[in-house]
Amino acid sequence: MSSHYSSQHHPSHIGECDALLQFSNSFIIARDASMSHCGTSNSYPKTASWKKNGTNCCSWDGVTCHMATNYVIGLDLSCSWLRGALDSNSTLFSLPNLQGLNLAGNDFLGSEISPRFGTFSGMEHLSLSSSRFSGPVPVEISHLSKLNALDLSGSVYPYKSNLTIEDDHSFKRLTSNLTQLRVLALDGVDMSRISPTSLTNLSSTLTSLSLRACNLQGIFPIDIFHLPNLRNLSLSNNNYLMGTLPQTNWTGQLISLEVSSTKFHGSIPALLGNLTSLNFLSLSLSEFTGPIPPTLGNLDRLTHLDLGGINHSGTVDFEMFEPLKNLQLLWLSRNLSVLLQNKGNCSFPSLKVLALTGCNLTEFPYFLSSSKNLVVLYLFENMIRGRIPEWFWRVRWDALTELDLSSNNLSGEIQSSICQVSSLRFLQLSNNRFDGTIPACLGNLSSLFQLALGNNLLQGPLPQSLANCTFLLDLNVSFNRMYDTFPHWLTTTMYSLNYLDLQSNKFHGVIEIPLPQLSYLSLSDNDFEGPLPTPPPTINYYFTSNNNFSGDIPHQLCNATGLEIINLSNNSLTGSIPHCFINLTASLSVLDLRANQLVGQIPEIFVPGNNLTTIHLSQNQLGGTLMRSLAHCTNLEVLDLSENELKGPFPYWLETLPNLQVLVLRSNKFHGAVDNAKGISPPFPNLRILDLSGNSFSGQLPAEYIAKLKAMKNDEISGSQYMEKKHGYYQDSIAVVMKGFEIELVKILNVFTTIDFSRNFFEGEIPEIIGDLKALKGLNFSHNNLTNNIPSSVGSLTNLEWLDLSSNKLNGEIPRDLADLSSLSYLNLSNNQLVGQIPRSTQFDTFDHSFDGNPNLCGHPLPKACGTDTQQSPPLTPPGKGDEEAKSGRWIEWRAVPMGYGCGLALGISAWYIMQETMRPRWLARMVERKIYRMTNRKKKKQKAAPRSHAVLIS
Template identity: 65%
Template sequence: MMRDVWVFPFLFLFSAFLMILRHHSVSASVLAPLTRHYNLSHSRECDALLQLGNSFIIADDASGYQCDELHSITSYPTTSLWKNGTNCCSWDGVTCHTSTNHVIGLDLSCSWLRGAIHSNSTLFLLRDLQWLSLAGNDFYGSQISPKFGSFIRMTHLDLSGSSFQGIIPLDMISRLSKLVKLSLSDNYDLTVYDDHSFRWLIRNLTQLGRLFLDGVNMSTVSPVSLTNLSSTLTSLSLYNCSLRGVFPINIFHLPNLHRLSLSLNSNLTGTLPQTNWSGPLVSLGVRGTKFHGPIPMSVGNLTSMYSLDLSNNQFTGSVPPTLGNLYRLSFLILGGINLSLDFEIFAKLKNLEFLQLSQNLTVMLPKNGNCSFPRLGALYLPGVNLTEFPYFLSSSEELVDLYLSRNMITGQIPEWIGRVGRAQLASLELSSNNFTGEIPSSICQLSSLQVLDLSHNGLNGTIPICLGNLSSLQELYLDNNLFQGPLPRSLANCTSLAYFVVHHNGIYDTLPHWWLNATLNSLEYLDLQSNKFHGVINEISLPPTLHSYILSNNQFSGQLPINFFRNSRADFIDLANNNFDGPLPIPPPTVLFYSISNNKFSGEIPHQLCSATRIEIINLSNNSLTSSIPHCFINLNVSVLDLRENKLVGQIPEIFVPENNLRTIRLCQNRLGGTLPRSLANCKNLEVLDLSINELEGHFPYWLDTLPNLQVLNLRSNKLSGLIKSSKNNQTFPKLHIFDLSDNCFYGPLPASYIANFIAMKDEVRSSLQYMRVNYSQGIQTYQDSVTVVLKGVEIKLVRILTMFTAIDFSQNLFEGEIPELIGDLKALKGLNLSHNNLTGNTPSSMGNLTNLEWLDLSSNKLSGEIPRGLADLSSLSYLNLSNNQLVGPIPRSTQFDTFNHSFDGNPRLCGHPLSKACGTDVQQSPPSTSPGEREEDAESWHWIEWRAVPMGFGCGLALGISAWFIMWETLRPRWLVRMIERKIYRMTKRKKKNQAPRNHSRYLFHDVNIYMV
């Protein structure tokens, strides 16, 4: 205790000593041991580098964007060449100070590094680093460590394209006040925290010359913050970084700015400087933004410019002629809304190497042909309303790529096309024009041609034999033309051909065995669909590289070998719409799309199909396949399962596992029976479920109403029965817009709880002319949802389903009771069919709210009361059937109603046009009076008989009804029925004598009883 007393005087004296030192500025030599910056020895730095290199995996697929796109950067495993025991200053990527030997530079860009960079990495022991590049590696999800702030001497930091993520530690970067270059580009999971942090960052970087943040999420940063950038800035690249707002125009006037890229910020607006715009800019890109207004005349002052991209914007007016002053320009892309251009302004741009004019830009070609571009290597003029072939191209000797697609060029392809590029032309794309005639033979002189696209024109004749001379050809697109005749066998000489597409022509030939059996090591995509190919396909050896094999919509016949695809690695197979028969060929396990629809295949579905675990679309529809659905389908995770129009039997198996990807299930027009599998409720992505025209039994599958994306439910023409119950869910069938339960045996009231929750049918403002999802692959439609409905009394197949097409069909069931008033809330409804039921009561007046209704069928019910006036005011209504009900009163007059000639037949108490009976000309006869007891008893008896008469008429239990009647009559003698009939006849005869009723009730009674029996 006594010893502790001495501590306090000691602490006091030590504190006083420190205060004296601080006050009297003790010499640097005294404080040096306390404040000297600690540096590793040279050998320790080499050890740190070795540990750094060993902390990563070397993977040749770890290199990033720079290694693929920038030819100046070589990609190789730098650190694998480092050797222990040698001077690290001699290692690849390492730079040392000339006098101290400390490591001051480290370039590990594109070094195949894969791994994480943690805060304890030996990288951060290299305190003297001034240049550091880790670009083009894969640090999968590493966050940028605050330890980077310890490199206080750093002038160049490049972390681009290396899979960093998280929030950029701006306080760390702000400590690197000597930074001249900072690149964090192409780390697409990096985010700038907020606008305030970004302002603080750029305020401290006073020497910054180059800033690259391409792909970084800057959605929280206001473009106004950029005004704080240093005047020393020479390059600013903010490509595709989610900037939004108005870009400050004074950035264009920074005195040292050479390069500015703002492209692909779709919510960034702004204008170009309209006056006094000059400066050292050599590269400007604002593609894909919302920059607007005119392109200023002062753009011609930027005479140092060599790259200008103003495409895909909202510029208007004319391209100013002063653009021709940019004589150093070599790269130019223009395009915008209502922007026009006179090609003559380019006459002075003799250094142009790349020219693209696009997006609604109207180009006026020179008439005198004086334009020439001696250095032009690539010309892209898609969709610029050209009507003639640019003649100036005949003198473009350096041209390598020519793209004139999506224009209106007419006439023949000029013969001089063979002179373009002096045989250097590698790509010629003339698709989607109005070219006619034959392919000129001069095209075959383009010996360097790799891509030839003449698709979507009016070219005719035969495919030239000389195309076989193009030995470098890799892609040939001749689809959607008028070519005829056979394929030239010379194509077998095109051994480099990878894509061959000739679909939608009139080519008459057999399958080119001579080609496919040849040594083709490059063919990847073969599309012969929609031609006149015919004959039997024999055993051939498909090229091992082939991944797409499309023979649909031809005239092939016969039986395909079961192992036709045994050596194939194809992922896309389409044999639909031919005359193939026999058993199904077994697809390879690599297949993603398999369609053999609309053929004559028979037999079972091969269980080997279940080995294709990557398959996404199965379309086996409209064949003669038998047996049941394989239970091994449980192993597949497809998005489309289409087995409709076959002869499949048995129950639908429980194959729908949780978290499946099924979007479409179509099993209609088979012989499937039993109850629906409860596992269908696992299909949370399901949009179309079509099980119509089968032999399914059981009750309504109420557990489907929780499916959040279901849009089409078709259970038409099955043997389903019972009441329609819901799952008690608050939101049932939220997206359903086609609901078909017709031709079943459902009874009870209409499902009012469902009608009240049909959200998609209440949305009157539905997107017009939009179809349900279409599947595409390689630009070709692979699958389109369709459904068959009864439309205006006629069965029609909707090949494509509009999202705005909304319809309910509950017809040919046993529904009874009234039509609920809330049916009028379904304002998007196009069609409603409730016919052939036992519905009673008045027609709801709320139906007058269905302003989009085009067809309405309430026929063959027991509806009473007058026709609501609102129905006559529905201007969209083009089909109406109210026949065979008990409607009364005058028919409302309207332009629409006057065209419905037979829509009101079978309602004896209706009157007025278009019926022949005028209103007020006859007296309706009252029914015979009966006592209350008799009326109640009669009503109960009639209801009992009539209720049973209706289902027999619809075929539900027809065979059972006949059998039961025969057995009872011949064996049990159903005296209860005879006695009941006798009682009815006695009472009616007695009433007839009393009231002289004109009708023979006993005849009608026996008629109804006979209906029941039959």
């Protein structure tokens, strides 16, 4: 603004003062979260003192008047606690001479920005940021031709805003007349419908452009980097914005450059080293590749260097950063090998935040001994081994609040020296090899918010001294060797505790007391017993799996209406599923009650609009028919109801579920035909695992279903992808029969595609259309009454790894194409009526007993040569059972149950066989030993079909 007012010489303009008072009176004074970016000294109700300071508004707080004319030319009411609607009738628009207006950090309740803002023809500075405006940005702002600063940003990170710019035409109209614009900030404004090429319309006078989190998509114009006056460019958090940095002719006076969390790619240009005015450089979490150019060492004004989360390559000599004495933040990560000076003179006296993560460090950087001002130190995911060096604890860490050394190979006891760092608030030592007991002196760190010690070798009880950490929000000691009863002091002193993870230890006993106010609680994989503890109503994630809890599921659990995940699996819970679970399904995404002793019918709890993605109710004693309300679960991805006593016809109405990927109805009492009764096309559009085995289904194989299983036809999914884990804390798993063994897949690959219709009463022929399911990894039609030939189309299933057609009445010759399936590692065609010579191939020659029980087959590997009448050995049958029982679907199943992680297809799903001949690493042996110990000592009385054998899958 060009001039100011001195109240000693000039009276104020009375009409404008009245307008200001009316403007002030149209709001209430209320401190609001929208002012989160306001400093405490700048946040106060400026208008509250206006009436007290007389009628001369030029003396009012936040008001500036013209020195000669007395007109109000400036109004700064930023962070003034104003709350209310600001519409076109506001008396604000009775101040036509305004040159500067700042209303940032107030709460205008979602008001639209009035087109009347365009009437301030002399406006030079306009800021409406962080004030909860919504709707389209009016193009009338383009009338402010003198504007040199425009800030319509949303709140500070994550830059939330409800403003939008509707299209390219609107953006061009908005900016075309702003030829004097120097500062443009639109952080959080939705620009998803604007092509980045429209940005070339911006004025060459621009010095600062901030477009964080604007949903920009497409290719960012490289010309913007060459704007002659540009000093600050912020494009971060536009996750789909692509672009590259200039590789030639890049000069200028850039002070700040942010392209983090974008799809900017290519190499980091050495030319960056020529931009010697840079003090802020953030390229993190983008798609840059290649080495870090040594020329960055020329940027001696840098205070902020953020290169984390980039797919770097090569080795970085840390000496290149030695000239950067002004650094306050440094983040390097991923695929780098950082070469550290040994006992050198490198020092960073101003450093406050250091993150060297995933950099292949093998030792603690010695320069830390001179970095006494550090507030945050992250060295996680490196290769540092052994004890933490003593010199590290001799540094006076007076300001250190966050220390993360997780995911290294640190060992030995946790040194009590750590307790000297009294300023610590966040301490992360997880995923190491620390042993011994937790130091009792940690209780002296009374400012701790987070203590994470999971995945170590720690023993003993939790020290009671931790009760002194009354501000603790997050406590994680999972996957250790700790033992004790449930620490009762957790419930009497830690009222702030929000996250408690005791999983996979040796805690035991009965939990008899109320639990604290938690949102996350995991008691899984321990030896707790007695009634299931009732979590507080605040709980969102509740895990008690693999314990000895017994009795009914408490109805008080239904008070936790914000629950997202319930996992009560593998206990001895009895009774029925509470009907009051209907209160939970609006928020619940995972319901896992498998492997208990639950009885009765599944209640009608699945209301329209529910949020369920996973339902596991297998291995119980649930009966009755399935409720049709399951069709309301439109987000459902996994439904496992196996090994129960459910009955009724095939639930064809599930075919409408658009996201269902896994359907397992194995070992129940379902009966009748399987058909596309509703005529949905396509039915089960995303189904990849379909298991109907061990029921009484009959009639023809469902050719119509098979023809329309869309997801099983797509064989182009990357083999490294698992089912998307939307729940954060929960990993979907499923038990499947592979190669004659029941295997639990703890992770489900997207490429894992299987059909199992075995042990039913299907008849007729195998439909030729089966050859269209190119993605199939496994196919099991065994123990039915199928007749006719094996269709030649089975030879088209080039991804097939196991095929079981045994114990049917199939006849004719074995298709020659079947022998050419290079991925096939398990085949069972035994106990049929096949004839002729067995095709020869590298694969077929390895299948020793795959052809037994076919009297008219001949050739290798059978002892009967073609052209002779030699009788082969009797057909193999399961131990202790006759042929009639086998055909009727009642026999002993030999199952392999894994103790570790599921079988990844990278090992070919034959990992069980590989496991038998490979050395197991110590950590895996320990895990298996612990699992078997627990299973042996629990002595649960489960209703199982047959005994299980135990195997470990290595992934």
